[in-house]
């Protein structure tokens with residue numbers, strides 16, 4: 368399938384594809400017993416990525432990256448997403464550093480750029496992002512945020528409890544969503560504070576055990592508390608009390624970013640399944656000759672093509688500086704359901720091997736499932752789409768229709784006269 372990605376992006380995607388198949392597929396297999404990517408191992412992979420000229424696709428050139436626009440990154444991220452370790456290995460970088468990088472690019476002061484953006488872009492610093500809180504704090508409904516920060520002199524003092532902080536215990540700084548105005552409506556009361564994870568009062572309680580814990584390269588998801596944590600006022604990112612809209616903008620980027628790389632994961636799952644079905648025989652012919660299986664593959668390919676087109680549309684709009692909220696919501700739930708469905712079909716097509724660990728499919732299966740929940744569950748995004756859909760509901764559309772007890776409007780069936 369051809370897409371209008373431009374020369375620079377197409378060439379970078381080809382290099383990324385070679386990096387994955389020639390280097391990373393073997394590393395992925397080795398890592399299956401280790402899961403976490405230690406920093407020294409990651410640094411080695413970054414060197415290999417530089418050899419393939421794919422290090423930092425979206426990282427500005429001044430920080431050693433390729434400086435591709437978000438739209439241009441689409442085919443590159445998809446190529447890297449063919450293995451779960453691809454984005455980290457090429458310092459794409461994966462969530463949450465992708466979000467950290469984007470947030471800092473949007474809002475960092477000159478001083479903050481040197482302190483955090485440069486080392487993050489160069490792969491020397493790790494970030495995480497903390498919004499979600501245990502019951503009854505912020506989750507699907509971020510207006511329920513309970514974490515608070517108050518200003519004392521030239522410091523912010525932070526108190527709160529967050530969990531599911533991806534990369535939390537491995538990160539150096541956590542971008543924390545906290546209420547900074549106790550009186551204003553929540554949309555005008557939240558700020559983003561950059562908190563060093565080793566600051567006094569920050570405690571990481573645990574990395575939460577979950578279904579894709581064992582997947583190669585899977586980051587940790589941490590539960591952390593903040594008890595009277597003091598950070599200088601220079602650690603406020605963006606404008607005070609404008610953090611709500613700011614986080615939404617950052618998350619919109621992440622939602623699309625994640626869908627693109629998981630499209631690569633789903634496509635590789637499908638490619639493995641097609642290869643298996645071509646080789647495996649049953650009832651006197653290859654499985655790939657069975658129409659039932661061919662239709663499964665046809666539907667999966669069609670779904671992924673649709674997701675790719677949506678990705679390119681929404682990535683272009685974000686690149687152009689727009690805030691395509693409805694399209695992001697449409698993309699997020701459509702892409703997350705499509706990748707889960709495609710990987711599930713691939714598992715089924717491979718029989719027992721689908722859930723065995725010789726193939727990467729079982730890892731993919733457990734990894735993609737979370738994407739229907741994080742960055743906004745399906746229902747949350749459908750709510751956004753439905754709101755926009757009903758915004759332009761027009762009662763006039765019903766005008767030409769007959770009502771109960773009224774004469775037929777179609778002349779042929781008219782009973783008048």
Ligand SMILES: Cc1cc2nc3c(=O)[nH]c(=O)nc-3n(C[C@H](O)[C@H](O)[C@H](O)COP(=O)(O)OP(=O)(O)OC[C@H]3O[C@@H](n4cnc5c(N)ncnc54)[C@H](O)[C@@H]3O)c2cc1C
Pocket residue numbers: 463496497498499505506507508530531532533534588737740741742743744745746747750
């Ligand atoms: C792998 C993973 C990584 C994560 N990483 C991060 C991170 O780095 N930082 C961070 O802050 N958070 C992170 N999260 C948390 C994630 O963003 C939240 O789990 C998500 O926003 C949902 O919040 P919740 O878990 O509190 O679910 P709840 O708010 O309790 O919602 C539960 C379910 O209710 C349903 N629901 C919600 N709203 C509606 C509605 N309006 N109508 C109908 N049904 C509805 C949905 O099915 C939803 O799944 C991560 C989660 C996972 C699984």
